[in-house]
Amino acid sequence: MTDTPAAPLRRPRPTDPAIVSPLGPFEGARPPAPNWFENAISRAPERRFIMVEGARIELLIWGDEGKPGLLFMHGNGAHADWYSFIAPFFADQYRIVALSWSGMGRSDWRERYSLDLFQQEALAAAEHAGLFAHAEKPIFVAHSFGGDVALWLAARHGDRLKATLLLDNVPRPPELRWTGPPVADGRAPRVHPDMTAALARFRLMPPQGCDNLFLVDYIARESLRDAPPDLGPPGTYIWRFDPQLWMRIDQIRTFEPEKALVDAKCPMAFIWGERSQLIPTAALDFTRMHIPGGTPMVAVPDADHHLMLDQPLATIASMRTLFATWPAES
Numbered sequence: 001m002t003d004t005p006a007a008p009l010r011r012p013r014p015t016d017p018a019i020v021s022p023l024g025p026f027e028g029a030r031p032p033a034p035n036w037f038e039n040a041i042s043r044a045p046e047r048r049f050i051m052v053e054g055a056r057i058e059l060l061i062w063g064d065e066g067k068p069g070l071l072f073m074h075g076n077g078a079h080a081d082w083y084s085f086i087a088p089f090f091a092d093q094y095r096i097v098a099l100s101w102s103g104m105g106r107s108d109w110r111e112r113y114s115l116d117l118f119q120q121e122a123l124a125a126a127e128h129a130g131l132f133a134h135a136e137k138p139i140f141v142a143h144s145f146g147g148d149v150a151l152w153l154a155a156r157h158g159d160r161l162k163a164t165l166l167l168d169n170v171p172r173p174p175e176l177r178w179t180g181p182p183v184a185d186g187r188a189p190r191v192h193p194d195m196t197a198a199l200a201r202f203r204l205m206p207p208q209g210c211d212n213l214f215l216v217d218y219i220a221r222e223s224l225r226d227a228p229p230d231l232g233p234p235g236t237y238i239w240r241f242d243p244q245l246w247m248r249i250d251q252i253r254t255f256e257p258e259k260a261l262v263d264a265k266c267p268m269a270f271i272w273g274e275r276s277q278l279i280p281t282a283a284l285d286f287t288r289m290h291i292p293g294g295t296p297m298v299a300v301p302d303a304d305h306h307l308m309l310d311q312p313l314a315t316i317a318s319m320r321t322l323f324a325t326w327p328a329e330s
Contacts, residue, residue, distance in 0.1 A: 014207040021200050022209065022216050028196030033214035036313070041218070043088040045098070052124045053117060055108035058100040060084065061129050062091040068138065068162075069131025072098035073122060075144025077205065077241045079105030081222040082143070085215065086308055089316045090323075097129035101146075103242035106225075110242075114250040118149045123157065137162035137266075139323065144169055144278075144305065148252065151260040158265030163327045165319070168272040168305050171257035171290065172283040187243050191232040198224050198237045206277050208304040215309045261290040267327035269296035271318050273303030273310060296326055 014020055023031075045060035060080045070090055072083040080098040087096045100107040101118055110117070122140070131138040139162050142150035147169025154164045192198035202220035210216050227236040242248075261268070268291065272279045284297070298318050303310040 016209065018209040019207050020203060022204075022213055023202055023220060024200040026199070026213075026217070028194075028199060031213040031217050037085055037214060037218075040085040040088045043091060045084065045087065048128070049106075050124055050128050052102070052121045055102045055110055057102060057108075057121050057125065058106040059125050059128065060087070060098045062087045062096040063094050065095060065130050066134065067093065067095040068134055068136040069126065069129070070094045070096045071122060071126050071129075071131060071138055071140045072096065073140065073142035073146035073149060074098070074100070074104070075146050077104065077223075077239075078143075078219070079222060079240060081105070082219055082308065084222075085218070085312065086316060089320070095129060095131060095134070097125050097131065099125040101149075103245040105222075105240055109245075110248070112248050112250060113245055115149060115152045115252060115255060116250075119152050119156065122149060122153060123160075132160065139163050139165065141165045141167065141319070142169065143167040143308065148255060148257065151257050151264070152255070154266055154268060155260040155263035161266040163267040163269065164264070165269045165271065165322065167315075168276050168278060168307055170270055170272065170279055170283050170287040171261060172280070173286045176280065176282060189227075189231060189238040189243055191227050192224075192237045194235060195221075195224070195237060198239075204306055204309070206305055208277070208306065208310075210304075210306065210309050212309055212312065215312065219309075258286070258290045261287070267295070269298075269322055269326060271296075271298045271300060271307070271315065271322070273305055273307040274299040274301050275303060276305045276307070278305050296322055298322070 045062050048059045049056045050059060058080055072087060074080060074082045080100040083098040087098060090096055099121060102108055102110050102121060103113055126132055126138055137160060140150055147166040150164050150166055199220050223239055224237045225240050227238045231238060300307050300311050300314050300318060308315050
């Protein structure tokens with residue numbers, strides 16, 4: 001068995017058009033989508049904002065109050081709508097909230113960011129939606145960078161949670177650890193002249209292709225906002241992600257995920273894309289050294305890092321199966 005190569009700190013720029021500009025050939029049109037996707041997004045969430053430490057935080061809420069809770073947390077540069085086609089599959093059984101971290105989605109940008117602040121945002125979202133009011137504790141689900149926040153939460157507040165599920169995030173040994181993009185202080189948001197041009201620039205990070213371009217198109221459109229007057233004229237667009245976030249974030253570069261695993265106060269599980277660049281075998285071995293035996297660890301076939309885009313229905317099925325059997329009642 002050969003090890004998956006560790007992701008280098010600086011990867012060569014891809015040249016494959018399917019990776020560099022997956023939506024470019026559509027020239028602003030929406031790719032065709034299957035019925036399951038149209039049915040899922042037709043179950044539109046209730047959209048709210050709450051204040052957390054001076055910043056408005058975007059919430060999407062599905063399901064009735066009084067049901068067990070699920071909190072969905074997204075990855076770096078993403079937003080709550082990455083779960084808009086996932087959450088409806090759980091809304092009959094759960095009260096669900098997805099949030100956009102500060103600096104991402106429709107949430108406010110901050111002067112400084114930290115794992116502590118993101119942790120406060122997650123707990124405030126769960127409190128606001130009533131997830132802690134149910135007799136059964138909520139499950140927190142986190143993809144990619146959101147998994148670091150989930151680990152932080154499990155170690156510090158895991159006694160308030162039923163369990164935590166990490167999607168395509170396992171702790172890596174120190175020599176393989178990623179500490180954020182290259183420094184780019186002072187970089188202004190890129191302004192795109194129209195929606196077509198903006199969509200043509202959208203790509204997934206780390207670089208990968210995706211067969212389900214209707215999903216790529218959906219999250220790309222939800223990643224854009226009108227450019228403010230000081231940056232561009234009406235009809236121009238910028239990305240919602242704060243380009244200064246990684247220059248203004250504290251704690252992430254000193255965070256020791258393996259210590260959080262050992263200190264976790266709730267059961268944990270891991271689901272990842274079998275082809276993911278970010279889950280080398282060395283990281284899986286490292287994680288297994290720090291978790292109890294029997295911890296669920298599931299690889300989704302034919303999926304890269306963004307497994308909910310690559311294999312959305314397989315990811316949903318894996319989660320449904322896990323929630324039906326885990327964690328076992330003590």
